[in-house]
Amino acid sequence: MKRAGLAATALLLAGGQLALVWLAPSYALARPQQVAGMLPLILLLALPAAAALAASYRLGFSVGVVIPALNEAEALPKVLAAIPGWADTVVVADNGSTDATAAVASDLGARVVHVPVRGYGRACLTGIAELRGSADIIVFLDGDASDQPSEMAALVDPIATGAASLVIGSRTLGQREQGSLTPQQIFGNALACHLIRLFWGQHTTDLGPFRAIRRDALDKLAMADPDYGWTVEMQVRAAKRGLIATEVPVSYRRRIGRSKVSGTVRGAIGAGTKILYIIAREAIGR
Numbered sequence: 001m002k003r004a005g006l007a008a009t010a011l012l013l014a015g016g017q018l019a020l021v022w023l024a025p026s027y028a029l030a031r032p033q034q035v036a037g038m039l040p041l042i043l044l045l046a047l048p049a050a051a052a053l054a055a056s057y058r059l060g061f062s063v064g065v066v067i068p069a070l071n072e073a074e075a076l077p078k079v080l081a082a083i084p085g086w087a088d089t090v091v092v093a094d095n096g097s098t099d100a101t102a103a104v105a106s107d108l109g110a111r112v113v114h115v116p117v118r119g120y121g122r123a124c125l126t127g128i129a130e131l132r133g134s135a136d137i138i139v140f141l142d143g144d145a146s147d148q149p150s151e152m153a154a155l156v157d158p159i160a161t162g163a164a165s166l167v168i169g170s171r172t173l174g175q176r177e178q179g180s181l182t183p184q185q186i187f188g189n190a191l192a193c194h195l196i197r198l199f200w201g202q203h204t205t206d207l208g209p210f211r212a213i214r215r216d217a218l219d220k221l222a223m224a225d226p227d228y229g230w231t232v233e234m235q236v237r238a239a240k241r242g243l244i245a246t247e248v249p250v251s252y253r254r255r256i257g258r259s260k261v262s263g264t265v266r267g268a269i270g271a272g273t274k275i276l277y278i279i280a281r282e283a284i285g286r
Helices: 004-030 032-055 076-081 101-107 120-131 149-160 183-200 215-221 230-240 265-284
Strands: 063-069 089-094 111-114 137-140 166-170 211-214 245-249
Touching: 063 076, 063 101, 063 120, 063 149, 076 101, 089 101, 089 120, 101 111, 111 120, 120 137, 120 230, 137 149, 137 215, 149 166, 149 211, 149 245, 166 230, 183 230, 183 265, 211 215, 211 230, 215 230, 230 245, 230 265
Parallel strands: 063 089, 063 137, 089 111, 166 245
Antiparallel strands: 137 211, 166 211
16 A cells, blocks of 8 residues: 555655764764664664665565546455555545445555546546656556456566566466356457457457556556546557557456446447447557
């Protein structure tokens, strides 16, 4: 969750230690025995400060997590508890929930932003804005406990090491709980990924929501889709702009509660239509 308090404490301790180091030469010349006696105390203070700062980052990069959520009060405790401690900031974008989603998220330490006009992409965009450039890497995941946040390092590390700018968690390549994806989702993902490969040469197997992207790369994509087309827009624009994208296998569970998209005929048709529209629009505009 948000580690600002921890980081601030670490910086205060580190600042105190720097002051000691700066003063040490003249002090040491005058009182060498006293300085030698202080060394264990300085080390005792320095180690927690260094550990606190290191725990706030992943391989030297700050990580922000955006979770679009609509009526996910039941699932959020499981989701938030599984997010690694090195994730600096977690933003839950409450997309007009009528349950206690916002209260649960806030009580568990997440930063909550309210997005009253519904739309998956709109919630993601608001969550990004809330981070205000504080994260080097941004991770997106759903709030229904279908994704496994404990696998986040597999998405973040290729970006932190410079191997990729965008990492997509592939449910197709990973282990899926039976019934976690509907037949129409499986077919739709396969079709969309085939079209992306056909038009732009990007080899992917899924449009999964669990993904990570470098912040400066995300800015280049000028993301705009307010609803169902968010994930495919990101992948298509990344391919068009020549960003290095890769996939890693992720686990996928049956969600807690009812799906707002694949769980209804209207949602499934709307999502499928929008995804195909995004691909066609980007292909024509290339």
